[in-house]
Amino acid sequence: VEASIPEPQREAWLKNQASGFKGKDEFEKEVVRHVETTLARSMFNCDETAAYAATSLAFRDRLVIEWNRTQQRQTFADTKRVYYLSLEFLMGRALDNAMLNVGEKETAKSGLSDLGFRIEDIIQQENDAALGNGGLGRLAACFLDSLASLDYPAWGYGLRYRYGIFKQEIIDGYQVEVPDYWLDFNPWEFPRHDVTVDIQFYGYVKKTTDESGKVTAHWEGGDTVRAVAYDVPIPGYATPATNNLRLWSSQAASGEFDFQKFNSGDYESSVADQQRAETISAVLYPNDNLDRGKELRLKQQYFWVAASLYDIVRRFKKSKRPWREFPDQVAIQLNDTHPTLAIVELQRILIDLEGLDWDDAWNIVQQTFCYTNHTVLPEALEKWSVGLFQHLLPRHLQIIYDINLFFLQTVERTFPKNREILSRVSIIEESQPKMVRMAYLAIVGSHKVNGVAELHSDLIRTTIFKDFVTIFGPDKFVNVTNGITPRRWLHQANPGLSDLIATKVGGPELFLKDLTLLNKIELSVNDPAFRKAWAEVKLANKQRLADYIKTTTGFTVNPKALFDVQVKRIHEYKRQQLNIFGVIHRYLKLKAMTPEERKEVPPRVSIFGGKAAPGYWMAKQIIHLINSVSKVVNNDPDIGDALKVIFIEDYNVSKAEIIVPASDLSEHISTAGTEASGTSNMKFVLNGGLIIGTCDGANIEITREIGEENIFLFGNLAEDVDDLRHNHTYGDHKTDPELDQVFDAIHGGTFGSVNDFQGMISAVRDHGDYYLVSDDFHSYLETQDLVDKSYADQELWITKCITSVSRMGFFSSDRCINEYAEMMWNVEPLQPETNIGVAKGE
Ligand code: CJB
Secondary structure, eight states, X not given: OTTSOOHHHHHHHHHTOOOOOOHHHHXXXXXXXXXXXXXOOOTXXXXXXXXXXXXXXXXXXXXXXXXXXXXXXXXXXXXXXXXXXXXXXXXXXXXXXXXXXXXOHHHHHHHXXXXXXXXXXXXXXXXXXXXXXXXXXXHHHHHHHHHHHTTOOEEEEEEOOSBOSXXXXXXXXXXXXXXXXXXXXXXXXXXEEEEEEEEEESOEEEEEEOTTOOEEEEEEOSEEEEEEEEEEEEEOTTSSOEEXXXXXXXXXXXXXSOHHHHHTTOHHHHHHHHHHHHHTTTBOOOOSSOOOOOHHHHXXXXXXXXXXHHHHHHXXXXXTOOGGGHHHHEEEEEESSTTTHHHHHHHHIXXXXXXXXXXXXXXXXXXXXXXXXXXXXXXXXXXXXHHHHHHHOHHHHHHHHHHHHHHHHHHHHHXXXXXXXXXXXXXXXXXXXXXXXXXXXHHHTOXXXXXXXXXXXXXHHHTTTHHHHXXXXXXXXXXXXXXXXXXXXXXXTOHHHHHHHHHHHTOHHHHTTOGGGGGGGGGGTTOHHHXXXXXXXXXXXXXXXXXXHHHHHOOOOOTTSEEEEEESOOOGGGTHHHHHHHHHHHHHHHHTSOHHHHHHSOOEEEEEEOOOOTTOHHHHHHHHHHHHHHHHHHTOTTTGGGEEEEEESSOOHHHHHHHGGGOSEEEEOOXXXXXXXXXXXXXXXXXXXXXXXXXXXTHHHHHHHHOGGGXXXXXXXXXXXXXXXXXXXXXXXXXXXXXXXXXXXXXXXXXXXXXXGHHHHHHHHTSOOTTOHHHHHHHHHHHHHHHHHHHHSHHHHHHHHHHHHHTOGGGBHHXXXXXXXXXXXXXXXXXXXXXXXXXXXX
């Protein structure tokens, strides 16, 4: 390594090694130093933004020192690493997390107070890093936290979008999208202008044959775009281990602009070239559970995958090991099919650039990759047209055809003369136009495939990937039920509850590293002091949310009311429409009561939040209906506290941190068989709220863990969905009569012009009610009545909550990551103590 300092000079380096702050005095010194030098400001010119920046930089310095040590340790130990490839990392804010994970939040709090700031205000200054849409991206963020906290040698690879998920504004009840320019000032990233990769697109393939007759393909011509690395340190909790998230940003390969064009007077087109290159990493596609097949998206995928693989291969080559050892050193996890091109790219590198035989290369590829499926929804399964591939990535298309050919040949050997199976499993769909089926390519190129909850894993084995189970055998398909990091989703979001639990479990660092220890609190379920403290924590969290609602919407809600929450992406399959129809039904019932009767009903606040994809018309209609109902109900003097309906604008990770701890009841009510897992269900229960839900995704395992007496399940089962749908189309299907009352109210103009909501009604009445809203409506209302009755008995309710929390240990993402490591990656943690000696950097 040429950049390495020669041996004789190293002593001077070792003597002068950087060491971040220790203790409050040094923290304050670092903050002041950053304000006065890095930011060139002073005590006469230091607002909260500057204090946030300086505090973050002080923590970043600490992280980067540990980051360096961690990378050196891993290189020195020459261990296997995991690479988690994800187009989305929904990280949220970093400062609070960094303070808690390195165990210095108290230091920072008192230091900032000495310097004239409240830590809460400083934390609020940070923009969310919102490089994701929803569950899939947040899962990736939880996994990074667990990988670091468990000392696994792991890197995340993603794209550094200039614009993350859009900001949502609600104007006159409608969603309006506003760009999220979050990079204004981001102290958490390190630009690595020295780590760049030039990525090729378009062009053509030339083949040459050497004397021995060996044919080699050369991909030539086309455009080149430069990938520049930006590194984000990922601190582990209660360990010095600090991993790396490397995000690629695109820029013109020739630097700022094409100087030849520039000098010849073609200034505009040189700038246009530069902008075209930058477009690749400009914006996150805002679709959740939907594939749109846009060329720029495929460009993003290849750009990111090619840069990441170049980096991984470069790192492997430094070890000078033979290629066959690549899978002993490298495990690559494909988060959904978005990075599937990595399979093709590695095969291309091995055969075209490194000269390996096809079979040897393919063996290495299959041993390296694993693939996670996150959905069975047909509209979300990625396909790309062969024509687009041919144009953008001509060599990759050839390799895909060869992969398919060899795969189909083996299938044919096992199932001779079975043409149906061949066409069913072919990576190329023989449609007009022909399409590349990315999930099939991901399965064929990986050695393990997993679903994200038991029901979901069973469904993929028996439906969408059934033929592949027959071909490869059942062992290739495994389940890893999703999890969440208790650091962010309990300790950070709900410090009151975390502290209370810690008193029974022997300190936060114990249960936050082994969440099964939560079961100890069940011993205190009847302890009056513990129960009282529990109720106080919940009320304080509800008060915090009520204050937030007051400031942002102007509506006053009673913190003693039952807070009923549904926050997630807006999607027909997640059925926010079922919820809002239920709310309307409740409103109509309340209106029909006398004031005395109304007083007997337990008050409720129905809280919604979530973004609709900008092109998803029905989802936008749902948002509009919720806001229209909110306006009518909240301003109806007959109703008062009995019912309030709130739509929280721009739901994101940092808002979830306020909302989740404040919930009494949360709704996870997808049509059975559609929600692969869900992870917010886990967050809500862990924070002492109960669930109303369908038998879908991880709700089923949550029930198994916490007991069915502690969850409000309703609705049809996944196994009955097909028959019900069939009956809608061919049978004598009638809308549920109580739902008809709701539709009548909407028709009557109670919530504004019916034209605005006709689509939602027609979907149920005229278009087959694909999501079974009518079929589940009665059962939903009955179960909501049961919720009211249960909530009225506060003593029993608290018992349910404490018991549920105590049994949630299974849902830590630490358990999940250990399962991946053992079943799929074959990697071991590398504990910090094992490091001694000097290595050569990452
Ligand atoms: N998921 O967030 C997304 N986006 C997709 O495009 C496909 C799936 C979600 O992934 C989560 C993590 O596995 C699941 O919990 C959730 O059910 C699924 O919808």
